[in-house]
Amino acid sequence: MKIAVIGGTGFVGSRLVDRLRAADHEVAAHGRSSGLDLQSGEGLQEALGSADVVVDTIDAPGFDETASEFFHVTMENLLQAAERAGIGHIVLLSIVGIDRVPDVAYYRAKVLQEVLVVEGPIPYSIVRATQFMEFIDKIVGWTSDGSTVRLPTTRLQPVAVAEAVDTLADVATGPPLNGTISVAGPDVFPLDELGRLTLRVRDDRRSVVTDESAGLFAAVPTEAIIAPADARIGSIRYTDWLG
Template identity: 70%
Template structure:
């Protein structure tokens, strides 16, 4: 079986490529830096030649309303070329809870991407993950001001990216589910408390102040983006990740 990872040079994609290759799967890595541009379709015919499974881990260039036309065009280009190439399975990385947060442009765009992939002519699987542990500190930076970090009480269920990659490997090397697989971390935290835990672990003396209007997650209902019943649960706990895990890069 040959797998192509579109977005294979990115944060998740590069780890997925490495894991698949380590398990003995023939895997190719593609992105704009390798000459594959989903927005224009450039490089896709060569990237998908003789490929059995495509895993899509790309992100939109922005989190605003421009994400919807980006995902519409890139999904259609992928499906058109994958159909011509005889690809048998498309796997999409998405986000837990996006169907429960209608007021966020990026989540609306991801729903559009999911719908296009799932309604397309190729058997598909959608893997929805909760917020990555690696992104908690970048999230805090959005609303940091001097000695204060302002965060809402929105509940998060952070997951280590390696646990997400493990689920992607299982799904990509299995039979298409023609539906959604949810994966989440083992613990749920209010975001403000997650911020305090993180600062303590880093020896950072800044103060977390509850602000329900602060940042992207202010628009998210309190429990909307935690895992639904039946989700796969990752093995890594946040405290253990903090003890040895780097921030996202």
């Protein structure tokens, strides 16, 4: 199967490319470093070439209101080019619970991106993942003042990026779902407890203070971004991953 991965040189995309190539699929990785500008459309038609499937793993450059315009423009360009190229399946990487968090600009932007895919001309699959284990350190750092980290009790269900990539690969090589599948890790943590656990294992002496107004996740309802009942649940536990 011929698969084009947009964002294929990025954190998730590069891992997906490796996973698909290991399964003997013909995979092309595309991103800015390969000459693709998804915002202008430059290099997009050439990138899709004779692919059967296109997977979109790109991320917006910011988490503010600019994300909506970015996802709108890039997805419109991708859908139009995919239709011209005769692509039979588009797969989008998205985030669990975004439709339940209207107060976060980035999540509203991802909802818009999903709507464009659903209403577009290409058979589709949407893979929603919970927060990646690999990003928890960064999340903890967002609200750190050097010696103290302030975190709300919003519940997270982190997933190892390898298991999210496995789901992406399975979906990309199967028939279009014309629907959504979710993937999450096996354990749920309040974010403040997750922060304490992470810092303790890292031997990081910063202290965690519970603060329901701190950071992006303060605007997320407590249960909004944990896995739905029908989610695909990974086997890698965060405590084992940390170790």
